[in-house]
Amino acid sequence: MIVKATTDSEAGVKPSQELLDAMLRYNEELAKAGVLLAADGLQPSSSGIRISYPDPGGKPKVMDGPFTEAKEIIAGFTLIEVNSREEAIEWAMRMPDPHGGGQGEIELRQIFDPEELSANEETQQKIKGQFKL
Amino acid sequence: MSVSDTKRTVDAIWRIESPKLIAGLTRMVRDVGLAEDLAHDALVIALERWPASGIPDNPGAWLMTTAKRRAIDLLRRNKLRDRKYEELTRSAAMFTEEDMDSQLDGEIGDDLLRLIFMTCHPALSQEARVALTLRMLCGLTTEEIARAFLAAEATIAQRIVRAKRTLSARKVPFEVPAGEDLKPRLAGVLEVIYLMFNEGYSATAGEDWVRPLLCREALRLARMLAEIAPAEPEAHGLAALLEIQSSRLKTRVGADGEPVLLMDQNRTRWDRLLIRRGLAALHRCQQLGKPYGPYALQAAIAACHAQAAAPEDTDWVRIAALYEALSRVMPSPVVELNRAVAISMAFGPAYGLQIVDELNREASLSAYHLLPSVRGDLLYKLNRFEEARLEFERAASLTRNRRERDLLLARAAECMNGK
Numbered sequence: 001m002i003v004k005a006t007t008d009s010e011a012g013v014k015p016s017q018e019l020l021d022a023m024l025r026y027n028e029e030l031a032k033a034g035v036l037l038a039a040d041g042l043q044p045s046s047s048g049i050r051i052s053y054p055d056p057g058g059k060p061k062v063m064d065g066p067f068t069e070a071k072e073i074i075a076g077f078t079l080i081e082v083n084s085r086e087e088a089i090e091w092a093m094r095m096p097d098p099h100g101g102g103q104g105e106i107e108l109r110q111i112f113d114p115e116e117l118s119a120n121e122e123t124q125q126k127i128k129g130q131f132k133l
Numbered sequence: 134m135s136v137s138d139t140k141r142t143v144d145a146i147w148r149i150e151s152p153k154l155i156a157g158l159t160r161m162v163r164d165v166g167l168a169e170d171l172a173h174d175a176l177v178i179a180l181e182r183w184p185a186s187g188i189p190d191n192p193g194a195w196l197m198t199t200a201k202r203r204a205i206d207l208l209r210r211n212k213l214r215d216r217k218y219e220e221l222t223r224s225a226a227m228f229t230e231e232d233m234d235s236q237l238d239g240e241i242g243d244d245l246l247r248l249i250f251m252t253c254h255p256a257l258s259q260e261a262r263v264a265l266t267l268r269m270l271c272g273l274t275t276e277e278i279a280r281a282f283l284a285a286e287a288t289i290a291q292r293i294v295r296a297k298r299t300l301s302a303r304k305v306p307f308e309v310p311a312g313e314d315l316k317p318r319l320a321g322v323l324e325v326i327y328l329m330f331n332e333g334y335s336a337t338a339g340e341d342w343v344r345p346l347l348c349r350e351a352l353r354l355a356r357m358l359a360e361i362a363p364a365e366p367e368a369h370g371l372a373a374l375l376e377i378q379s380s381r382l383k384t385r386v387g388a389d390g391e392p393v394l395l396m397d398q399n400r401t402r403w404d405r406l407l408i409r410r411g412l413a414a415l416h417r418c419q420q421l422g423k424p425y426g427p428y429a430l431q432a433a434i435a436a437c438h439a440q441a442a443a444p445e446d447t448d449w450v451r452i453a454a455l456y457e458a459l460s461r462v463m464p465s466p467v468v469e470l471n472r473a474v475a476i477s478m479a480f481g482p483a484y485g486l487q488i489v490d491e492l493n494r495e496a497s498l499s500a501y502h503l504l505p506s507v508r509g510d511l512l513y514k515l516n517r518f519e520e521a522r523l524e525f526e527r528a529a530s531l532t533r534n535r536r537e538r539d540l541l542l543a544r545a546a547e548c549m550n551g552k
Contacts, residue, residue: 028360031356031360032242032357032360032361033149033353034352034353034354034355034356034357034360035353036356037406037410038406038410079406081349081353083148084144084145084148086141086142086144086145087148087149089142089145090142090145090146090149091149
């Protein structure tokens with residue numbers, strides 16, 4: 001579950017006590033259900049670094065933050081392990097509105113099953129052997 | 134929302150809410166079987182209503198309120214004792230969504246803990262405890278449990294029905310055992326989770342070497358238990374052990390489904406996140422300041438392996454010492470066998486073989502395939518190939534897992550070449 005940045009989070013405005021309490025309670029609920037793997041909040045992009053590859057095969061470009069477009073910036077993440085897409089949605093719906101003010105946005109992404117990574121049969125076989133569960 | 138969409142969402146909600154529902158209802162009606170039926174009734178009503186009405190904001194509270202109403206109807210019909218009925222009506226009338234929220238914070242953890250003590254009650258057989266726990270605490274269906282154990286659905290269903298009947302007949306109380314009872318009962322709960330994990334980690338029978346569902350659910354339960362019983366060092370010890378064991382799950386099976394042993398595994402593919410979680414759980418256990426129990430010791434051993442970047446970096450001397458400590462808190466020939474392996478790695482195969490040869494006289498191990506398997510390995514390392522071959526063949530004839538048998542026969546064949 002990826003929490004997107006907002007104007008506030010990018011400006012370094014700390015979450016309110018109320019939001020902090022709600023987040024703590026939410027994380028505790030995830031932990032008590034045994035589904036929480038990891039959760040962290042990220043500092044604003046002003047302390048971030050972006051590395052881009054504008055020329056294929058060329059040298060990467062290193063750029064210091066802050067970055068614009070808050071919605072494309074991540075402010076935090078929570079990694080959970082559940083049995084279905086619906087369960088993930090259900091948990092995500094219970095997460096408190098991350099920064100309020102109408103800008104809160106949470107994105108759900110699924111971790112790749114490694115065997116989905118390659119179309120090459122031989123590679124697939126290899127990955128399957130090492131990863132498959 | 135379509136009926137099938139609702140069904141999938143409701144299934145997810147069930148998995149999240151059912152343990153809390155069943156725990157809360159058991160506190161109310163004091164019968165886990167009845168509590169499960171009530172929770173299930175509420176689920177059926179939800180499936181009827183939600184496609185039209187939409188899913189309520191707090192589905193857990195909705196289900197709980199509905200189930201409580203059913204409980205009151207039922208009690209009224211059964212004309213149960215007036216006092217109990219009154220008590221129930223009062224608690225249902227006072228029940229609001231806010232109560233549910235506050236319950237989620239504190240009480241609910243206690244109820245879950247009481248529930249797991251109930252489903253792991255010593256009045257039940259070990260098999261029944263595992264099945265009932267998977268059903269009540271993990272929200273798995275009978276069909277899913279049957280599949281995990283390669284058993285017929287009817288067998289598991291019957292096992293669960295009988296278990297619920299036993300708990301009801303014995304009037305097993307819904308409580309966390311206190312005083313002197315706590316330690317052995319907690320050990321019982323930990324054992325159920327451990328056995329569940331082990332059955333998945335190294336399947337005793339059948340075609341497959343690992344059964345991920347059982348491992349996953351056992352790990353989830355261990356995490357849950359460490360959260361709801363945070364003062365118990367062994368709860369953290371077990372969580373640590375299962376986190377670290379799970380970090381290797383993906384490397385324990387080769388491309389053709391054959392087992393890959395610890396020393397041959399590709400360590401770069403061990404799950405670092407789970408290792409980190411395991412070490413953190415072990416640290417929490419240590420912080421409680423009590424001597425390590427059997428699970429914490431096994432976790433500490435697993436941690437030694439997890440922290441060795443390459444097999445030759447393994448701190449075998451420490452592992453041998455930890456096994457020594459383990460054999461004191463939990464004396465068992467199996468632990469002794471593992472100590473023999475650690476000793477042989479730390480000080481040479483001849484020393485390990487001495488311990489194994491003593492164990493060979495142990496009658497309880499006569500059908501245990503790992504004894505000849507380890508002995509074969511030590512003999513092989515001492516270049517006693519012919520004896521080693523016989524041991525591997527013997528081990529192969531004792532295991533019930535096909536994958537493991539193939540592996541042992543392959544080692545027996547190696548001995549022929551070694552000579």
